[in-house]
Amino acid sequence: MSAARSKKKHNTDDYLRMYRQMVRIRAFEDNANQLYLSAKMPGLTHMYSGQEAVAVGICEALTPEDKITSTHRGHGHCVAKGANFREMFCELLGKEEGYCRGKGGSMHIADQANGNLGANAIVGGSMGIATGSALSAKRLGTNHVTVCFFGDGATAQGLWYEVMNMAALWKLPVIYACENNGYSEYTKTDEIAAGSLTARAEAFGIESFRVDGQDVLAVNQLAQRLVERCRKGEGPFFIELETYRYHGHHVGDINRDYYRSRDEEAEWKKVRDPISNFGNWLIDQKIMTADELVAIDKEIVSDAEAAVKYALEAKYPDVREVDMHVYAETAAWGETQ
Amino acid sequence: MTREITLSKAVNEAIAEEMRRDPAIVLLGEDVAEAGTPFKVLSGLVEEFGTDRVIDTPISEPGFMGIAVGAAMTGLRPIVDLMFGDFLYLVMDQLCNQAAKTHYMSGGKLKVPLVLRTNMGATRRSAAQHSQSLQALVAHIPGLKVAMPSSAYEAKGLLKTAIRDDNPVVIFEDKLMYNDKAPVPEEEYLIPFGKAHIKREGRDVTLVATSSMVQVAEQAAETLALEGISAEIVDPRTIVPLDEETILRSVRKTSRAIVIDEGHQSYGVTAEIAARISEKAFYHLDAPVIRMGAMDVPVPFSPALEDITVPTAAGVVENARRICRGELVHAA
Numbered sequence: 001m002s003a004a005r006s007k008k009k010h011n012t013d014d015y016l017r018m019y020r021q022m023v024r025i026r027a028f029e030d031n032a033n034q035l036y037l038s039a040k041m042p043g044l045t046h047m048y049s050g051q052e053a054v055a056v057g058i059c060e061a062l063t064p065e066d067k068i069t070s071t072h073r074g075h076g077h078c079v080a081k082g083a084n085f086r087e088m089f090c091e092l093l094g095k096e097e098g099y100c101r102g103k104g105g106s107m108h109i110a111d112q113a114n115g116n117l118g119a120n121a122i123v124g125g126s127m128g129i130a131t132g133s134a135l136s137a138k139r140l141g142t143n144h145v146t147v148c149f150f151g152d153g154a155t156a157q158g159l160w161y162e163v164m165n166m167a168a169l170w171k172l173p174v175i176y177a178c179e180n181n182g183y184s185e186y187t188k189t190d191e192i193a194a195g196s197l198t199a200r201a202e203a204f205g206i207e208s209f210r211v212d213g214q215d216v217l218a219v220n221q222l223a224q225r226l227v228e229r230c231r232k233g234e235g236p237f238f239i240e241l242e243t244y245r246y247h248g249h250h251v252g253d254i255n256r257d258y259y260r261s262r263d264e265e266a267e268w269k270k271v272r273d274p275i276s277n278f279g280n281w282l283i284d285q286k287i288m289t290a291d292e293l294v295a296i297d298k299e300i301v302s303d304a305e306a307a308v309k310y311a312l313e314a315k316y317p318d319v320r321e322v323d324m325h326v327y328a329e330t331a332a333w334g335e336t337q
Numbered sequence: 338m339t340r341e342i343t344l345s346k347a348v349n350e351a352i353a354e355e356m357r358r359d360p361a362i363v364l365l366g367e368d369v370a371e372a373g374t375p376f377k378v379l380s381g382l383v384e385e386f387g388t389d390r391v392i393d394t395p396i397s398e399p400g401f402m403g404i405a406v407g408a409a410m411t412g413l414r415p416i417v418d419l420m421f422g423d424f425l426y427l428v429m430d431q432l433c434n435q436a437a438k439t440h441y442m443s444g445g446k447l448k449v450p451l452v453l454r455t456n457m458g459a460t461r462r463s464a465a466q467h468s469q470s471l472q473a474l475v476a477h478i479p480g481l482k483v484a485m486p487s488s489a490y491e492a493k494g495l496l497k498t499a500i501r502d503d504n505p506v507v508i509f510e511d512k513l514m515y516n517d518k519a520p521v522p523e524e525e526y527l528i529p530f531g532k533a534h535i536k537r538e539g540r541d542v543t544l545v546a547t548s549s550m551v552q553v554a555e556q557a558a559e560t561l562a563l564e565g566i567s568a569e570i571v572d573p574r575t576i577v578p579l580d581e582e583t584i585l586r587s588v589r590k591t592s593r594a595i596v597i598d599e600g601h602q603s604y605g606v607t608a609e610i611a612a613r614i615s616e617k618a619f620y621h622l623d624a625p626v627i628r629m630g631a632m633d634v635p636v637p638f639s640p641a642l643e644d645i646t647v648p649t650a651a652g653v654v655e656n657a658r659r660i661c662r663g664e665l666v667h668a669a
C-alpha cells in the first residue's frame with residue numbers, strides 16, 4: 001500500500017470517529033432531554049446539542065492521558081473524552097453504576113480513567129483545577145496536556161485572570177478553550193463582555209486564536225497543532241470557539257423568545273449544524289455515502305436508547321453509601337505517636 | 338534526643354523532612370521562596386529544594402488555591418501557604434466547593450491530597466482583617482480536616498500527618514506562637530488525627546482548649562490548683578476529626594466542662610464541642626457547659642479594646658470557680 005493511501009485510510013478513520021462522536025453527543029442529549037420531559041430524571045440538566053464540534057474537535061486531538069476540565073454543560077466533553085453511555089445515563093439518574101455512583105449527577109460527572117477531571121457547577125470553577133493539572137504535568141514530567149473548557153459567561157470570573165497569569169509565567173501546558181455560544185443563561189454575551197476575549201489572553205502574552213466552533217475539522221486541526229506545541233513547552237494557549245446551543249439554558253428553559261428569537265435558532269440549525277455540515281462534506285469527498293451515515297446514526301440512536309433503558313432499570317445506591325467518600329482512606333500516615 | 342525549638346522551626350523541619358521523603362510535594366504561596374514568608378517560617382527551603390518546588394505565586398489566593406486543587410488531583414501533593422487566616426474568605430470556593438467535595442462528588446474516584454497552612458490569633462495589634470481565628474468556618478465543611486497545633490511539638494507532628502493524609506487538610510498556626518519553644522524529639526514522629534491529648538490530669542473540671550488556648554488553660558489550672566480546684570486539660574489537636582471519646586471520658590470524670598477556643602463564640606468551635614458534651618454526657622454533668630470564645634465583634638485595633646475580646650486565664654479561673662461552687666455563670 002502506498003504511503004498516500006495509508007494516510008488517507010488513517011484520515012478516514014479519524015473522520016469517521018469524529019462523525020460518530022458528534023452523533024453520539026447529539027443522541028445522548030436527545031435522550032437526556034426526553035428523560036427530563038417525561039419526568040424520569042431528577043433535577044435539571046444543560047444540553048450540549050449544537051456545540052458538538054468543539055468537544056469532539058478538541059478531544060480527538062488528545063490522548064486518554066491528557067486531561068480536561070468541564071462545565072455545567074458537560075455531557076459533550078464527557079462523551080468526547082471517551083465515556084460510555086451506560087455509566088453516563090446511570091449517573092444522570094442517580095444510579096449506583098453511574099460514573100460517580102450517583103453522587104455527582106449531570107453537573108459533576110467525572111471520568112478520571114479517560115482524563116476527565118470533572119464537570120463543575122461553579123461557573124469558571126475549574127479554571128484553577130485545569131491549571132493545576134498542567135502544573136502537575138510540568139513538575140512530574142508526565143507530558144500530559146490539559147484543556148480547560150468554559151463558556152463565554154465564565155470569562156467574567158476573576159479566577160481566569162489569576163490562573164492565566166500564572167500559567168503564562170510558568171509556561172504551563174494548558175489550553176483555555178472558551179465556547180462562546182452567544183449567551184450566558186438569558187443574557188447575550190455582548191452585554192456581559194467588554195472588548196475582545198482574545199485580547200484579554202494576549203495581554204498575558206498568551207497566543208490566542210479564534211475558530212469556527214461549528215467546523216469540526218478546523219477545530220481539530222487547530223487543537224492538534226496547539227496540543228503538540230504544549231508538549232514542546234510552548235503553552236499556554238487560548239482558543240475562542242464560536243458556537244451555539246440549540247436548547248434553552250437548561251432543559252426547563254422552553255419559552256425563551258424574550259431573549260432569543262426562534263428565527264435565530266432556526267438559522268443556526270439550518271446553516272451551521274456541525275453534524276450535517278460534516279456529514280455532507282464526507283459525502284462530497286466520497287468518504288462515505290448518505291446511506292452509510294444514516295446507518296451509523298441509527299446504530300448510535302439505538303445504543304443510546306438501550307443505555308437509557310438499562311439505566312432506568314439499574315439500581316439506586318444503597319443508603320449506606322450516603323456517608324461513604326466524604327474522606328479518602330489514607331493508606332498509612334506512617335508511624336504515629 | 339529532644340531539644341527545644343520554636344514552633345516556626347518545627348513547621349520548617351516538618352516540611353523539609355517531608356519534601357526530602359516525597360518528591361511530589363510542592364510549596365505554593367506568596368513570598369514563600371527567598372523571603373521564606375513574612376514570618377520567616379519557610380526560610381532555607383528554597384535553597385534546598387529549588388524554585389521548581391518552592392513556588393512564589395502572585396497575590397492571587399483563589400488562583401493558587403485552585404491550582405493546588407488541580408495539582409493534587411493529578412499527582413502532586415501541594416502545601417499551600419495562605420499568609421493570613423483572614424484570607425480564607427478569598428479561597429472559599431476553591432477550598433469548600435472544589436477541594437472538599439471532589440472526592441465525594443466523584444464517588445471516590447478523585448482525591449485531593451493537599452495541605453492549606455494558615456494562621457490565626459488576635460492580640461498582635463493587627464486589627465480586624467489580620468487577626469481572625471476562622472477555624473469554625475472550615476470545620477463546618479464536610480470533606481475538610483482541620484488541625485490546631487498547641488505547641489511546636491504538635492505543630493511538627495500534625496503537619497507531617499497532614500502532608501501524608503490523602504484529603505484536604507487545613508492547619509491553623511497561632512501567629513503569636515511562632516517564637517514559642519517546646520521540647521521536640523530529633524527523631525521522626527507523627528501525631529495521628531482524631532486523637533486528643535490530655536495535657537494535664539485533674540478531677541474537678543475539664544478544660545477543653547485548642548491551639549494557644551491550651552496555654553491559657555494551663556495558666557488557669559495553676560491558679561485553680563492553689564485554690565484546691567483540680568483542672569484537667571484536654572487538647573483535641575484536630576477539631577475534624579474530633580476525638581469525642583476522650584473529651585466525654587474526661588467530662589464523665591470531672592462532671593464540669595469549659596470549652597475554650599479563640600474563634601468567635603457564636604456558632605463556633607466551642608459551641609459544637611459544648612453541644613456534644615451536653616448531648617452525650619448530660620447525666621454526668623453537675624453544671625452547665627461553659628463556652629469561652631472570642632467576643633462577637635470584629636477584632637479592634639486599640640490594645641485597650643483588643644485584649645478584652647479574647648479568652649484569658651483570669652476569665653477561665655473565674656468561670657471554673659463559679660461552676661465548682663455551684664454558682665451560675667449565666668442567669669438561669
Ligand SMILES: Cc1ncc(C[n+]2csc(CCOP(=O)(O)OP(=O)(O)O)c2C)c(N)n1
Nearest residue numbers: 073121122123151152153154181183184185
Ligand atoms: C459562580 C456561579 N455563578 C452563577 C451561576 C449560575 N449559572 C449557571 S450556568 C450560568 C451561565 C454560564 O454561561 P456560560 O459560561 O456562557 O456557559 P453556557 O451556559 O453558555 O454554556 C450561570 C450564570 C453558577 N453556576 N456559578
Ligand SMILES: [Mg+2]
Nearest residue numbers: 151152183184
Ligand atoms: Mg455561553
